[in-house]
Amino acid sequence: MARAMPLGLGRSGVAFLVIVAAAGVLVPFLNLATSVDSPWHVPTTTVVLFGKYLCFALLALSIDLVWGYCGILSLGHGAFFALGGYAMGMHLMREIGSRGVYGNPVLPDFMVFLNWKELPWYWFGFDQFWFAAIMALLVPGALAFVFGAFAFRSRVTGVYLSIITQAMTFALMLAFFRNDMGLGGNNGLTDFKDVLGFDLQKSATRCGLFTLSAAALAGGFLVCRAIVSSKLGKVLVAVRDAESRTRFIGYRVERFKLFVFAVSAMMAGLAGALYVPQVGIINPGEFAPANSIEAVIWVAVGGRGTLVGAALGAVVVNVGKSWFTGALPEFWLFALGGLFIFVTLFLPKGLLGLVGTRRARPPEPPAAMPAPLESVVDRRAAE
Amino acid sequence: MATDPSFGAVLRRSLVAFVLLLGLAVQAAADTDTLSARITALANGDFATKEAIIVELAAMGDAAAVPALLAFGNGDLQIRKSDRKVIIAVRDGNLLKAVDPVTGADLGAVDSGALDRIRVNNNLRRALRAAVGSLTLLSKDVTVRRRAAESVFKSLDPTALETLDQAIQVETDERVRRLMVQARAAAILQTDRPETEKLEAVAIIAERGDQDARGVLSAVATSSEGEVKTRALAAIALIEQSLVMWEAGQNIWYGISLGSVLLLAAIGLAITFGVMGVINMAHGEMVMIGAYVTFAVQEVIRTSAPWLFDASLLIALPLAFLTAGAVGVAIERGIIRWLYGRPLETLLATWGLSLVLQQAVRSIFGPSNREVGAPSWMSGAFELGGLTLTYGRAWIIVFAIMVFALLVVVLKHTAFGLQVRAVTQNRRMASSMGIRTTWVDAMTFGLGSGIAGIAGVALSQIDNVSPNLGQSYIIDSFMVVVFGGVGNLWGTLVGALTLGIVNKFLEPYAGAVLGKILVLVFIILFIQKRPRGMFALKGRAVES
Numbered sequence: 001m002a003r004a005m006p007l008g009l010g011r012s013g014v015a016f017l018v019i020v021a022a023a024g025v026l027v028p029f030l031n032l033a034t035s036v037d038s039p040w041h042v043p044t045t046t047v048v049l050f051g052k053y054l055c056f057a058l059l060a061l062s063i064d065l066v067w068g069y070c071g072i073l074s075l076g077h078g079a080f081f082a083l084g085g086y087a088m089g090m091h092l093m094r095e096i097g098s099r100g101v102y103g104n105p106v107l108p109d110f111m112v113f114l115n116w117k118e119l120p121w122y123w124f125g126f127d128q129f130w131f132a133a134i135m136a137l138l139v140p141g142a143l144a145f146v147f148g149a150f151a152f153r154s155r156v157t158g159v160y161l162s163i164i165t166q167a168m169t170f171a172l173m174l175a176f177f178r179n180d181m182g183l184g185g186n187n188g189l190t191d192f193k194d195v196l197g198f199d200l201q202k203s204a205t206r207c208g209l210f211t212l213s214a215a216a217l218a219g220g221f222l223v224c225r226a227i228v229s230s231k232l233g234k235v236l237v238a239v240r241d242a243e244s245r246t247r248f249i250g251y252r253v254e255r256f257k258l259f260v261f262a263v264s265a266m267m268a269g270l271a272g273a274l275y276v277p278q279v280g281i282i283n284p285g286e287f288a289p290a291n292s293i294e295a296v297i298w299v300a301v302g303g304r305g306t307l308v309g310a311a312l313g314a315v316v317v318n319v320g321k322s323w324f325t326g327a328l329p330e331f332w333l334f335a336l337g338g339l340f341i342f343v344t345l346f347l348p349k350g351l352l353g354l355v356g357t358r359r360a361r362p363p364e365p366p367a368a369m370p371a372p373l374e375s376v377v378d379r380r381a382a383e
Numbered sequence: 384m385a386t387d388p389s390f391g392a393v394l395r396r397s398l399v400a401f402v403l404l405l406g407l408a409v410q411a412a413a414d415t416d417t418l419s420a421r422i423t424a425l426a427n428g429d430f431a432t433k434e435a436i437i438v439e440l441a442a443m444g445d446a447a448a449v450p451a452l453l454a455f456g457n458g459d460l461q462i463r464k465s466d467r468k469v470i471i472a473v474r475d476g477n478l479l480k481a482v483d484p485v486t487g488a489d490l491g492a493v494d495s496g497a498l499d500r501i502r503v504n505n506n507l508r509r510a511l512r513a514a515v516g517s518l519t520l521l522s523k524d525v526t527v528r529r530r531a532a533e534s535v536f537k538s539l540d541p542t543a544l545e546t547l548d549q550a551i552q553v554e555t556d557e558r559v560r561r562l563m564v565q566a567r568a569a570a571i572l573q574t575d576r577p578e579t580e581k582l583e584a585v586a587i588i589a590e591r592g593d594q595d596a597r598g599v600l601s602a603v604a605t606s607s608e609g610e611v612k613t614r615a616l617a618a619i620a621l622i623e624q625s626l627v628m629w630e631a632g633q634n635i636w637y638g639i640s641l642g643s644v645l646l647l648a649a650i651g652l653a654i655t656f657g658v659m660g661v662i663n664m665a666h667g668e669m670v671m672i673g674a675y676v677t678f679a680v681q682e683v684i685r686t687s688a689p690w691l692f693d694a695s696l697l698i699a700l701p702l703a704f705l706t707a708g709a710v711g712v713a714i715e716r717g718i719i720r721w722l723y724g725r726p727l728e729t730l731l732a733t734w735g736l737s738l739v740l741q742q743a744v745r746s747i748f749g750p751s752n753r754e755v756g757a758p759s760w761m762s763g764a765f766e767l768g769g770l771t772l773t774y775g776r777a778w779i780i781v782f783a784i785m786v787f788a789l790l791v792v793v794l795k796h797t798a799f800g801l802q803v804r805a806v807t808q809n810r811r812m813a814s815s816m817g818i819r820t821t822w823v824d825a826m827t828f829g830l831g832s833g834i835a836g837i838a839g840v841a842l843s844q845i846d847n848v849s850p851n852l853g854q855s856y857i858i859d860s861f862m863v864v865v866f867g868g869v870g871n872l873w874g875t876l877v878g879a880l881t882l883g884i885v886n887k888f889l890e891p892y893a894g895a896v897l898g899k900i901l902v903l904v905f906i907i908l909f910i911q912k913r914p915r916g917m918f919a920l921k922g923r924a925v926e927s
Contacts, residue, residue, distance in 0.1 A: 150907075150908070154910070154911040154912070164910055167858060167903050167907055170858050174900050175900050178896055178897070289858065293731070333739065334738075334739055336735070337734075337737070340738070343731075344731050344735075345718065
């Protein structure tokens with residue numbers, strides 16, 4: 001149905017890109033070019049908040065790529081996000097230089113505090129921005145590659161894969177909580193001053209980061225679209241719907257999965273790297289399994305296997321979260337938990353599915369397919 | 384002091400040990416005034432008078448006099464010139480500090496010029512030794528005697544031999560007597576008695592076989608020659624071997640203890656996930672509900688029937704089972720039955736449910752930890768050889784085994800269990816045979832949840848009862864079930880114990896956190912090798 005559009009973007013895809021691009025340009029403009037009391041003025045706090053949502057949207061996109069199109073339910077994508085964040089955080093930490101509390105030009109404050117004498121080897125290079133930027137992609141990508149290579153080759157699928165990805169992020173969380181890791185222990189990395197010489201407290205820097213996040217989201221969307229609309233994407237969908245059959249036809253299923261898993265992890269890493277300078281802190285809490293699972297529900301809410309829906313879901317849920325935690329903090333978990341249950345029971349295609357059915361359009365590729373055969377230990381019909 | 388320097392050194396060494404006696408002495412101090420009066424009297428009179436006072440002090444049988452007597456022997460018992468008060472002068476850096484001889488209270492710094500030493504001669508020293516010995520080793524209080532024997536054993540004080548011999552003669556408590564014999568043996572090794580006697584002493588100490596015995600023997604091995612030395616070295620080797628074994632035993636115990644906790648947390652999951660194939664992320668919250676039921680039961684008992692407190696856990700068990708089981712049935716009927724065949728959706732929905740349950744408990748009971756008390760039969764500890772085992776842990780192990788056995792019996796030997804297995808293996812066939820499969824589903828899920836609930840009763844004894852209680856167990860529980868093999872209760876048992884023991888053996892080398900990380904990494908790798916766990920189901924039921 002989307003043949004007419006370039007790259008098979010579809011109407012929703014074009015609309016999505018237009019909105020993201022418009023936001024990326026307009027929001028900073030309205031923040032910087034208008035006076036504070038103008039009705040058009042967007043406060044800096046809102047810019048930061050929505051900049052955060054854009055990073056979450058990118059994370060949701062990366063999850064949708066593996067879950068929606070390849071049937072890999074990763075409950076550990078928060079780990080890739082956090083690793084990207086830590087890579088950026090390490091750079092920002094180095095950029096503080098001698099402006100820290102202890103004034104040590106090389107060692108971050110927490111290392112001086114813990115009596116470290118020199119930087120551990122894995123900190124070298126992080127004084128360069130380009131190195132940190134590459135690492136923010138490479139470290140999550142490499143972890144996903146190694147993890148996926150093991151898991152997919154051994155044909156660990158379905159809930160087993162979900163459980164071990166969860167174990168992975170849990171193990172990483174425990175590891176990063178250790179002071180011996182040399183990454184700030186449970187306080188994490190914080191007190192950043194500036195990035196590439198721009199003061200992080202300034203509205204202009206905030207707006208720049210917002211625009212960058214919007215660009216990254218748009219870029220991530222284009223990459224995902226390119227992947228899923230290519231022949232490779234068709235194979236991925238085939239793997240999602242009938243893994244064994246795809247294997248028997250002659251495709252090396254594990255390679256396709258590995259590729260898409262690593263790409264997705266790198267996207268998550270990028271999201272984390274953009275997230276950290278905006279919120280100003282990264283700590284091991286980001287590795288908590290709950291965070292990863294929450295990100296999965298963004299995708300489910302928006303509509304699994306639609307890309308646009310994933311990004312939409314991330315923004316909608318997080319706007320809801322901000323509102324709830326401000327207005328009715330007691331009820332946020334009720335609302336979030338209820339959302340999980342409601343969406344899985346009544347909205348298997350998410351918010352976009354709702355729109356799609358009302359218009360009664362020609363059938364799109366099924367958004368929420370039943371789980372791959374292999375993952376069903378005891379397959380049974382609902383009676 | 385110059386006349387007998389070793390005596391002074393030994394006494395100073397034992398002073399620290401004997402000061403510990405003070406704690407006991409305080410309650411035993413019948414009449415501090417008389418005691419102070421007698422000690423003050425030491426300031427005047429000739430040696431004979433002083434000796435008489437020492438004998439009187441010993442006869443009082445009050446261990447509070449011990450520090451003063453020891454200080455007297457050291458020449459540290461002095462008179463403050465300003466008010467003629469008797470004090471103990473303690474060297475504190477370059478200064479002298481005055482300490483009350485009876486209460487041990489700090490009386491401030493003093494200049495040595497402001498003090499008069501109470502003189503002591505060899506006669507008095509002998510009297511002092513006898514007095515200290517009889518006040519401690521011959522005390523009426525069995526605890527004081529035991530501690531005195533222990534401290535003599537550690538201080539290797541040969542001057543105590545005389546009193547020890549006397550004490551061994553009259554000792555009635557078998558354990559204290561043995562300690563005294565050991566102390567005597569340790570003291571003999573410091574003297575120049577004949578070798579045969581020393582060899583006998585080495586044998587006695589070797590029999591004791593603990594860390595202290597090793598310390599004494601290694602001191603002997605370095606200071607002596609010939610046969611004594613070889614025997615001592617041989618004994619040290621033996622002791623070290625047995626210490627390693629006890630340490631391993633202790634680790635196994637801790638491991639089994641942790642394993643039983645894991646088993647309790649995971650065994651309900653082994654039913655819902657293992658037998659039914661349902662991913663219940665709200666499983667931890669069933670455990671939490673069980674713990675809160677225990678709390679509620681104890682609250683009610685505290686306010687209305689305190690005499691029932693010891694039975695609170697027994698009352699909580701069925702209530703926790705019913706509550707968590709009812710919640711489980713409700714979950715199955717309300718949510719899970721719509722999602723059969725879609726395990727990933729089940730996972731998300733039950734995760735949402737766990738958030739709701741957590742928040743509900745937080746709203747009802749508050750976010751802070753709740754105090755759940757231990758009944759008297761679960762507190763305390765007992766010793767088994769070189770191991771110290773707490774009753775609480777022991778009961779949890781017993782309890783875990785009982786729950787496991789009960790579950791095996793239910794699944795293997797009851798009509799309900801037969802139906803559960805039939806539905807698991809072939810749903811349609813079971814249905815054709817007239818089994819109400821939906822009812823069996825609900826009941827099985829209720830059973831798994833109920834078991835989680837009674838696990839919560841046990842875990843409330845060792846963990847903080849807070850809304851987050853369940854979350855801390857959910858990953859561990861899944862690890863155990865997946866590691867042990869899905870659909871196999873015995874696999875869960877072996878998996879839980881293995882992970883518990885491995886964890887505890889890693890801890891001394893890697894630390895608690897790193898040990899846990901290593902275990903997680905190990906499981907992740909293990910699943911690569913055996914994606915279906917240690918005891919995988921075979922055949923068509925597995926479907927892949």
